[in-house]
Amino acid sequence: MREAFDAELARFRDQLAALAKGTKDAMTRATTALLDNSLAEAAGVVGDDDELVGLHHRIDQQALVLLARQQPVAGDLRTIMAGLRMSADLKRMATLARHIAELVTRRHPRPVVPSEVRQSVVAMGAVAVRLAGAAQDAVTTENVDAATALERADDVMDDLLTSLYRTLVVDHRWDAETAIDLTLLGRYYERFADHAVSVAKRVAFAAGTRRPEAAPSS
């Protein structure tokens, strides 16, 4: 019985790791779609997102099965609960990547990112992909130390966002549509980073070193 449970728990973890990988790939492609103004890449992100949502649903189902089948001991219970929340975070991250891709599609052929703020957006994309990779590592290796490193990278993202908004305010050449797009774009990247940090914190919770709740609050 315990052996079957362990096998199912291992499968649960594998699915989470696959979702984390898919989420990182989605952000990588979405940022490429944005910077290359590529409809094909954008469409790829949207298509992949449907699969990630499906995977997220299967993880949720698996968690319910695990909880229902056998009284999980304390450590297993934490793993399952943390996994459920990570699954929600990762799905949300995939949705945010999809929002970036959809912005590209909506404005095409006009690029979303004017050349004047391209470097800010390149930096935000790089931090987002790095954070997604760190979240994936945390999920895969169950490495607790990742949380601290991720929080630092999240601060970098906040600074980049502040700088992007300041550029918009100081430099008066922008029309409202560009300002709206860049505000939303910045917000998508910022939220993505928050959720990545949250994933790492939940790994720490599962290991017993954090409070249960670590949902992004900003």
Next chain:
Amino acid sequence: MREAFDAELARFRDQLAALAKGTKDAMTRATTALLDNSLAEAAGVVGDDDELVGLHHRIDQQALVLLARQQPVAGDLRTIMAGLRMSADLKRMATLARHIAELVTRRHPRPVVPSEVRQSVVAMGAVAVRLAGAAQDAVTTENVDAATALERADDVMDDLLTSLYRTLVVDHRWDAETAIDLTLLGRYYERFADHAVSVAKRVAFAAGTRRPEAAPSS
């Protein structure tokens, strides 16, 4: 044993209902702070949010205790899982109300909402409070029908947001700071509405009439 479990489950539900009420009150006050440009109301929202976050943590803990103490039967398991997710939604809604309040504080004494778009924002605030009230009803009464009504109100919110953004784009008088503020403001209201709908869907899931996952996807 079952009796003690039922008493704890009832307490879990009461805490959820209290969180739902607190969230609705937060949005009511945040909208008042916004429309009256009131620092005092804004500070009230921020102060209350700390309490709501504490309540959310206690709900999470309670869920873990319920899951750990006794093998919950299928219906109880659904109730606890749905409750956990509702708690996360409601906490996020409270955070979004707080973001609105913080926007008021940040821009004061300049009002966030220019008179030209005041009516749009009044309407968004009214829909948000109505949705929060419906979510509260759904949690309190466990009424499954609420979900459908909420989805309609959520469509109204989406239309209001589109209209707000269109006003910003068509009317060229806005500076970038106003455009950024109103874009974020609109997004906070929209996300708040999405989470309210999600709460109602989770009530339906707990009752066995919905898929497990109903997290807002937009």
